Each structure stands twice: as structure tokens, then as C-alpha cells.
Amino acid sequence: MKRLLLIVAIFCIVIPTSVDAQRKKSRKNKKAKKEVQVPKPKPKKKTPKYSDFVNKSTKTDEGLFDVHETKGKFYYEVPNDLLGKEMLLVTRLKDIPSGLGGGYVNAGSKVNTQVIVWERFKKKLLLKVRSFSAVAEDSLPIYKSVKANNLEPIIYAFDIKTTNPDSTATLVDVTKFFASDVKAISGLPARFRRTYRVRRLDPSRSFINAIRSYPKNIEVIQDFTFDADNPPSNQTTNTITIRVNQSMIMLPEKPMMPRIFDKRVGYFTVRNVDYSSEALKADAKQYIRRWRLEPKDPAAYARGELVEPVKPIVYYLDPATPKKLRKYIKQGVDDWQKVFETAGFKNAIMAKMPPTKEEDPEFSMEDIRYSSIRYVASTTRNAVGPSVSDPRSGEIIESDIIWYHNHLRSYRNRYLLETGAANPSARTLDTPAEEIGEMMRMVIAHEIGHALGLPHNMAASYAYPVDSLRSGPFTQKNGIAATIMDYARYNYVAQPGDKDIRFIRQLGPYDHYSINWGYRVIPTAKTPEAEVKTLDKWIEAKGNDPVYKFGIQRGGSGAFDPESQTEGIGNDQVKASTYGVKNLKIVAKNLQSWTSDQTNNYEDLAELYGELLSVYSRYSGHVTGVVGGVAEYNKKPSQSGNVYVTVPKARQKEAVNWLLNNVFATQQWLLSKDILENINPTGYTERMLGIQNRQLYSLLNTSRLQRMANAEVTQKSFYSPTEMIRDLRRGVFSEANAQKNVDVFRRNLQKSFVERMRTLMNTNNAQNSDLFSIIRGELTTLRSQLRTASNRAVNRITKYHYRDCISRINTILDPKK
Incomplete structure (x- = not known):
């Protein structure tokens, strides 16, 4: 038993020691293993090779x-x-x-x-x-x-x-x-x-x-x-x-040598501010936009010979262009060849059909190396001539002329309306193909002008005397404006019986002048600044000739020069518009027979009647532009005469009288029952008031009235705002002194006059100027006049109308009551 207990005791002592020893040994081995374990290397990031992206x-x-x-x-x-x-x-x-x-x-x-x-x-x-x-x-x-x-x-x-x-x-x-x-x-x-x-x-x-x-x-x-x-x-x-x-x-690695812009000759431009200037401020520089035309033979060019350019200007026609129109488009481009000859270059510009797939499988109209004339399937009535240029020098790199499919319809309509009275071939909806082609040719020539760097020149149509536009020999030689870049589309001045008249615009002398000024190489000049003296001489040689005047296009309240108006022709707006309205009256009488009687529907009649009103409004606007007008003649101090010249008083008064008789008086010739009752159920009075208001509001515009007021500073005899508003008030309310009924068109116009005066009084510009005083004085006079007139009005609606106008004036003059 003792022996057994001894063995158990020995076992209890030995076993834990052994187990502990084993544990220590195990920990030691693990530690050893841990110490000798080498970390696995991270895979190296693969460096991308060219063949990973570009391979077979x-x-x-x-x-x-x-x-x-x-x-x-x-x-x-x-x-x-x-x-x-x-x-x-x-x-x-x-x-x-x-x-x-x-x-x-x-x-x-x-x-x-x-x-x-x-x-x-x-x-x-x-x-x-x-x-x-x-x-x-x-x-x-x-x-x-x-x-x-x-x-x-x-x-x-x-x-x-x-x-x-x-x-x-x-x-x-x-x-x-x-x-x-x-x-x-x-x-x-x-x-x-x-x-x-x-x-x-x-x-x-x-x-x-x-x-x-x-x-x-x-x-x-x-x-x-x-x-x-x-x-x-x-x-x-x-x-x-x-x-x-x-x-x-x-x-280009080396930019083209730029040409310094001069506002006396019209060009699109690029601008920059040059801080290299030695002047006391940064130098604002402006260069014209133009193609790089360099003579193949500089020596021959310097001798005055016609020389081909190193690289001509080539336009490719859109394959979508109808075949019957292609020759007219090509002519519109090629017409500029003669113009470039004035600048010393022959075969400088041309139009071609694009190469076939067989000839050049990679040709694309979108490739910026190629300029094109695109034919766009669109109901829009327009054409444009944009271009792309190098902003460093103004060099035009490429351009695309864009022609909208429906654009010829506008030209057909205006041809009928503006020339139909004197031009038998225009009295139809089926304009002869050659005449339509000629119109298209000139539109393309106009858009090419833009693509060459030329903006609109609205002064060119003022260069020719009005009566010269009734001369066959003159119009055949000179066209109807001095440049294709004006908006002078048709000769609306020529009268029935005038012979051999050119009715469609064409290129003119200003086109030759401006291209020569912008594109002729001056061999002796090595810098833009060195060219200026020669360029100035070219301008000053033509300085007093209206044929070579450039007039910038301005619109709305910014327009002040009656010599640079869009869509006008001739150097006397009142005379030209008198001829134009006389012709429109003939067209209005025949509009049905030229349209609905031929088609047996009223769609074309409605369209053309609406456009006739627009043409009439345009002629009227040309006359309005004379009132408060200031002609602009861009000059340098070395030239004689002033830059800004106020239109004489007599001409301004003549213009107001024309408007009173031809716009603000009811125009019965525009109110044919046979037309109105076949195109619209209503809206006749509103439409006519819209036309009248356009001229009324334009006359009673603060910018115009301020120009007229400023004339007192520089002019001995001037047409003042006081006199103009008085003339207008007397004319618009002429029935008040004559015991006459006022028709619905005139009642609407008279209310519009009162409301326009209210608007003017409430503008900030009027508060601290004579304009406030003038309006208050004229409204006070008008109120007194209408009080007397309302007591003797012939019919009830006229009496009510006058009382309403008096009430409106009372509110304007004393809004607190």
C-alpha cells in the first residue's frame, strides 16, 4: 500500500513537470519557428508596358x-x-x-x-x-x-x-x-x-x-x-x-502677321490687351479676321501683276444640296474671284463638289481642314456664314456656310411684295427658276462675305440717290446698294413703267474696296504697325465718298444713325418709303388674284398678307429712324468734318408728318374685307395697333428724346423733344379739334399714346430731366382739349373714349387722388 502511494506521489510530481516541460519546449519551438520565419515578399507592381495597350x-x-x-x-x-x-x-x-x-x-x-x-x-x-x-x-x-x-x-x-x-x-x-x-x-x-x-x-x-x-x-x-x-x-x-x-x-507654328483693325472699314476682329506697351496703360489691340492669302510669286505681285495664292480658299458643296441649285451656290462663291483680283489675287476662291469615296475615302464635311456649304433640312428661313479663326492673329482657319431649306420661300414672298408692282415676273407664287437661282446666288455671296471677315455694312444702301434706283442703266451697273453685305435685298423703289430695272442685289464697289484694304499684301511692311500709314491712305482717298462709308449694324434703342438702317435703300428715307408704300398699295389690291385665286386656298394669302404688314412696318421704321437721328462718320483727326452730325430739323419734322399721315392715320388700304374675312375670324384691330405702337413707342423712346434734347447744346436750330411731342399729340388727337367721330383704330392708338406717356413719366431717366416737365405739360394741354371735345362728340363711343382718356390723364398727373 505504501509502495502504491509512493508511486502515485512520484507520478503526480513527475507528470506535471513533464507536461510543463513539454509546454515550455513547445513554446520554445514555436518561438524559434516564429523567429526564423521569413515574411513572404509582396508581389511587385507590374510596370505597364506599351504592349499592354498597343498590340496585335x-x-x-x-x-x-x-x-x-x-x-x-x-x-x-x-x-x-x-x-x-x-x-x-x-x-x-x-x-x-x-x-x-x-x-x-x-x-x-x-x-x-x-x-x-x-x-x-x-x-x-x-x-x-x-x-x-x-x-x-x-x-x-x-x-x-x-x-x-x-x-x-x-x-x-x-x-x-x-x-x-x-x-x-x-x-x-x-x-x-x-x-x-x-x-x-x-x-x-x-x-x-x-x-x-x-x-x-x-x-x-x-x-x-x-x-x-x-x-x-x-x-x-x-x-x-x-x-x-x-x-x-x-x-x-x-x-x-x-x-x-x-x-x-x-x-500654325508662326502666326500670320495680323492687320490692325480700323473702324472706318468693316471687319470682324479678334482682340487682346497687350501689357508690353510703353504707353501709360495696357494697349488694347484689335486685329481683323481674314484668310491667309500669300502670293505664289511675290516679285510678280509686287510689280502689280495678278498672282495665284499659295493656298486658295475652297468651299465644298454639301452632297445633300439639290442638283438644280448647285450652280447658283457655286456662282455665289465664284463671284468673289473678281473682287479678289482687286486685291491682286486670281483664282483666290472657288467652290467644288466634294471628292467621291473612291477619290478620297477619308473626306468628311466635319474635318476642320475643309470649308463647306451645308444644305440643312430645316423649316427655318435663314442662312449664316460662321468661321473659325486663330485668336493670336485673326487668321481664318475654316468656315461653314449654312443654308436652310425653307429660306427661298422668304425670298419668293418678299420678291412678290416688294417688287410685284413694277416687276411682272414677281407676281406669282411660282417665281421663275432663274430668278430664284439669282436670289440664292446673292444670299450665298452675302454669307461668303461674312466668312471672309466682313460684317454687315448698313450704310452702303444709303450711298445711292433714291431716284437713281429707278434707272435701268444705273441699277444694272451698280445694283441697289454699294455692297452685298448690306440688308438691301430688293429694289422696292422702282415704279410701274420704269424700264430694265435690276430688282435683286449684287456685289458692289465697297466689296472691292474692303477686300483690297483687308487682303492686299503690302510687301514693304514687315510689322502690323508699319502697314498703318498705307492703310490710312487707302481710306482717306475715299473718305468723302458715301459709296465707301462703313456703317455698323445697331438695333433697338442703340440705333441712332438713320444712314445705317437695316433693310433700307436710297439716301432719303421719306422719299424711298413713299415709293415703297405706293407699290405696296398696288400689291395689296392684287394679292388675292396673285395667290388664293390661283391656288384655290387661303394659306398663301394669309402668309403673304402677314408679311405685307411686316414690309409696311419696316418702311415706316426707316422714317422713324430719321427723328432724333445722328449720322456717324468715323474719321481720324487728320480728316475734315465731324464724326457725329445731327439730322437737320426740317428733315425730322418731315418724317413725323409722314408718320402721322402714313402710319397713325387709319390705313384703309390695308383693311380689305375680302382678305381679312378669309384669313382670320378676328384680331384686325389688335394687329393694326401693334404696327402703330411699334413706331409710336420708338418715337417716344427715352434714348431718342435724350438725343433730341442734347441737340440744344450743339445746334442753333434743332427739333426739340417739346416740339416733337407736341406735333405728335396734335396729329394723334386731330379729331378732338374737328368734331369728328374717332374710329376704333384711332381710339386704340390714342389710348396707347396716353399710356406711353405714363410709362415715360415713371422712368428713372425722366424724373430729373426736362422730359418729365414736357410730358406733364403736354398731358395737361391734352386733358383740357379732350374736356372740350367730349362735350361736343358726335357719337356715344367717342364721348366715352374721351372721358376715359381724361380719367387716365388725371391718374397720371395726380396718382394720389
Whole structure:
């Protein structure tokens, strides 16, 4: 038993010790293992190789940048030697939904133009927008300040994937950039987003259509689909899909030598502020926009010989253009060849049909290397001539003339209305094809003028005496205005019986003059400043001839020069409009026989009657422009005469009298029962009041009245606001002194006169000027006159009308009662 107990005791002592020893040994082994265990190395990050992106499955298009497409992703291979180089990025709409922009936006419309540069920053490639609004010579200290205060925005930062095998170019993935809604290159401007209540771009329905690279440019076509609550068409889809074309073109390494703008000759311009100037302020510079025309043979050109340019201006016709119209469009371009000969260049501009697929499989109308004339399937009645230019020099790079399909209908209608009285071939809805073609030719010539850098010149139609427009020999030689760039479309002055009249506009002497001034190379001048002396001489040689006057287009209250009015012809607005209205009266009498009697429906009659009222209103507006008019003659101090010349008092009074007789008096010739009762059930009085109010409000406009008041400072004899408003009040309320009934048209006009006076009294400009006093005085006189007239009014409605006018005047003069 003792032995057994001893064994158990020994076992109890030995076993724990052994177990503990085993545990210690185990911990020791584990510790040892832990100490000797070497951590597994992390896998090295694989350095991307060029072959990971560009390999056998890649489609490569070589050009300005090599463009690679691999597994649905697009990569730009950007050469290092092009980093920092200036390029032009042009965003256009290639295809659009119906109704986008209210009909005045079309396939081919330019949305944005910006100068960009590619720059490397660490592991990124940055796309920046460069501005030329502020510049300085980079060798001057102030250049640093210009850069610091004009930090260039970054459109996008691309991760650098790798370099090409010889490390001469950087590879970036551009897929996300072109497939996302990047606002800087979006085809949907902010105003469209607001109008159509655009919520977002749907990436599942948006993608890159194609990217093509050419030697000097890259063209990207994107398809974008937006969710929109108020799309312009197909509204049940809540969707807008547009196709956008991005053109990136290399700008010339050496910019064209610019030509300094002179406001005496009309040109579109580019502007910048030059801080390199030695003057006491930054020098605002303005250069004209023009194509780079350089003579192939400079020596022959310097001798005065006609020389072809190194690179002519070529326009390609849209293949969608109807065949019967192509020759007229081509003529509209080619007509400028003679004009460029005045500047010393032959074959300087031409129109061609685009090459076939066989001739050039890569030709595209969206390729910015090519200028085009697009034929747009749209109900809009318009044509435009936009262009793209280098902001550094004004060099025009490319342009696209846009012709809307329905535009010829406007020309047919106006041809009938404005020339039908004196022109038998215009008295039809089926205008002869050759005459329609001639109209189209001149519209294209006008738009080409814009694309050459020429803005509207509204003074050119004032250059010719009114009666010369009734002369066959004169109009056949000189047309109806001194330039195609005026809005003088038709000869509405010529009267029945005048012989051999040209009724359609054409290019004129000012076109030759302005192209010579803008495009003739001056071989002896090596800087823009060195050209100025010669350019001045050319202007001053023509300085006193109205044929060579440039008049800027102004609209609304900003218009003050009666010699630069849109749509007018002749140097006497009252005389020209008298002829025009006389012709319209003949047209109005025959409108039914020329339209509804021929078609057996009233649609054309309704359309043309509405346009007849617009033509009549336009003629009236030309006369209104004389009142308070100030002619502008841009001059330098070396030229004689003043820049601003007030229209003589007698002419202004003549204009007011014309308006009283031809606008504010009821025009019964416009109120044919046979027309009105066949086109509208009602609205006759409202329509006529609208025409009258247009001229009434224009006359009683604060800007016009202030010009008339300011004439007191410089003129011995002037037509004052007091006298004009008195003449107007007497004429508009002439029945009050004659015991005559007032017809419904005149009652409406008289109420409108009183209400317009109320508006003028409440304007801030009137409160502290004579205008407040004049209006109060004229309304007081009118109230007294109407009190007497209301007591002897012939019929009841006239009596009620006068009492109503008196009540309105009381409220104006004493609003507290």
C-alpha cells in the first residue's frame, strides 16, 4: 500500500513537470519557428508596358497624334515635341434632334472654340485652355505678372499609362474624357440644359462613335444621350440625343502677321490687351479676321501683276444640296474671284463638289481642314456664314456656310411684295427658276462675305440717290446698294413703267474696296504697325465718298444713325418709303388674284398678307429712324468734318408728318374685307395697333428724346423733344379739334399714346430731366382739349373714349387722388 502511494506521489510530481516541460519546449519551438520565419515578399507592381495597350488587336490611326483603339478603349499617343504647342479645339453639332434651339441651331453649328495645350505634370498629362485676352512679350518682366494673373484652366487631367518604345511620346486613355459630360467640350450649352430641363447624361446610351487622326488635326465623333424633362421633340421619351464633333487642329507654328483693325472699314476682329506697351496703360489691340492669302510669286505681285495664292480658299458643296441649285451656290462663291483680283489675287476662291469615296475615302464635311456649304433640312428661313479663326492673329482657319431649306420661300414672298408692282415676273407664287437661282446666288455671296471677315455694312444702301434706283442703266451697273453685305435685298423703289430695272442685289464697289484694304499684301511692311500709314491712305482717298462709308449694324434703342438702317435703300428715307408704300398699295389690291385665286386656298394669302404688314412696318421704321437721328462718320483727326452730325430739323419734322399721315392715320388700304374675312375670324384691330405702337413707342423712346434734347447744346436750330411731342399729340388727337367721330383704330392708338406717356413719366431717366416737365405739360394741354371735345362728340363711343382718356390723364398727373 505504501509502495502504491509512493508511486502515485512520484507520478503526480513527475507528470506535471513533464507536461510543463513539454509546454515550455513547445513554446520554445514555436518561438524559434516564429523567429526564423521569413515574411513572404509582396508581389511587385507590374510596370505597364506599351504592349499592354498597343498590340496585335489594336487598331491604330496615324496622324497628328497616333490614335489607338484596343478592346473598346481609345488612347492618344501624344508626341513630346507637341507638348505646349497651341491647338484649336472646335466643338460642333454633327447631328441634332428636330427643334433644338428653336430651329436656329442646325447640324454643323459651332458650339465652342478654344485654344488648348497639352502639358505634362508629374504623372499626369494636363489639357489646358489658353487665353489670348491678355498678352505680353515673354522676354519682358511683366510677362510673369500676365501669366500669374491669367492662370489657365485645366479641362482634364489624364493619367499617364506609359510611353512609347522610344520614349518620344506619352500614352493616355481618352475614353472617359470623350464619353463623359465634360462641360468644356459639351455640345449642350447651359442655356439648352435650362430650357430642356436636362437632368443628366446617361452613360449607358452615350459613347465614342469614332476618332480619326489626320496630319494636322484629330476629329472625334461622340454620341450623347441626356435625360431631359422637356426635350425639343419626341417629348414622350424624356430624352435628347445629339451627335457632337470635336475638331482639334494644330495652329500654325508662326502666326500670320495680323492687320490692325480700323473702324472706318468693316471687319470682324479678334482682340487682346497687350501689357508690353510703353504707353501709360495696357494697349488694347484689335486685329481683323481674314484668310491667309500669300502670293505664289511675290516679285510678280509686287510689280502689280495678278498672282495665284499659295493656298486658295475652297468651299465644298454639301452632297445633300439639290442638283438644280448647285450652280447658283457655286456662282455665289465664284463671284468673289473678281473682287479678289482687286486685291491682286486670281483664282483666290472657288467652290467644288466634294471628292467621291473612291477619290478620297477619308473626306468628311466635319474635318476642320475643309470649308463647306451645308444644305440643312430645316423649316427655318435663314442662312449664316460662321468661321473659325486663330485668336493670336485673326487668321481664318475654316468656315461653314449654312443654308436652310425653307429660306427661298422668304425670298419668293418678299420678291412678290416688294417688287410685284413694277416687276411682272414677281407676281406669282411660282417665281421663275432663274430668278430664284439669282436670289440664292446673292444670299450665298452675302454669307461668303461674312466668312471672309466682313460684317454687315448698313450704310452702303444709303450711298445711292433714291431716284437713281429707278434707272435701268444705273441699277444694272451698280445694283441697289454699294455692297452685298448690306440688308438691301430688293429694289422696292422702282415704279410701274420704269424700264430694265435690276430688282435683286449684287456685289458692289465697297466689296472691292474692303477686300483690297483687308487682303492686299503690302510687301514693304514687315510689322502690323508699319502697314498703318498705307492703310490710312487707302481710306482717306475715299473718305468723302458715301459709296465707301462703313456703317455698323445697331438695333433697338442703340440705333441712332438713320444712314445705317437695316433693310433700307436710297439716301432719303421719306422719299424711298413713299415709293415703297405706293407699290405696296398696288400689291395689296392684287394679292388675292396673285395667290388664293390661283391656288384655290387661303394659306398663301394669309402668309403673304402677314408679311405685307411686316414690309409696311419696316418702311415706316426707316422714317422713324430719321427723328432724333445722328449720322456717324468715323474719321481720324487728320480728316475734315465731324464724326457725329445731327439730322437737320426740317428733315425730322418731315418724317413725323409722314408718320402721322402714313402710319397713325387709319390705313384703309390695308383693311380689305375680302382678305381679312378669309384669313382670320378676328384680331384686325389688335394687329393694326401693334404696327402703330411699334413706331409710336420708338418715337417716344427715352434714348431718342435724350438725343433730341442734347441737340440744344450743339445746334442753333434743332427739333426739340417739346416740339416733337407736341406735333405728335396734335396729329394723334386731330379729331378732338374737328368734331369728328374717332374710329376704333384711332381710339386704340390714342389710348396707347396716353399710356406711353405714363410709362415715360415713371422712368428713372425722366424724373430729373426736362422730359418729365414736357410730358406733364403736354398731358395737361391734352386733358383740357379732350374736356372740350367730349362735350361736343358726335357719337356715344367717342364721348366715352374721351372721358376715359381724361380719367387716365388725371391718374397720371395726380396718382394720389
